[in-house]
Amino acid sequence: MTIAEQLRREGIQQGVKQGEKKASLAFARQLIADGMGRLAIKRYTGLTDNEINALTQQ
Secondary structure: OOHHHHHHHHHHHHHHHHHHHHHHHHHHHHHHHOOOOHHHHHHHHOOOHHHHHHHHOO
């Protein structure tokens, strides 16, 4: 595998991770709006307490 191929693969993986994080944040916003508890939100989204706190302060 060439360096260019490795960089391309890493870029794709990083993009996927960013997309997954964005989806988790959007899902968490919906759960918060629906009144779901913090522990359940953590379990279903994988977000940290700090990330959830940031969403509730927006």
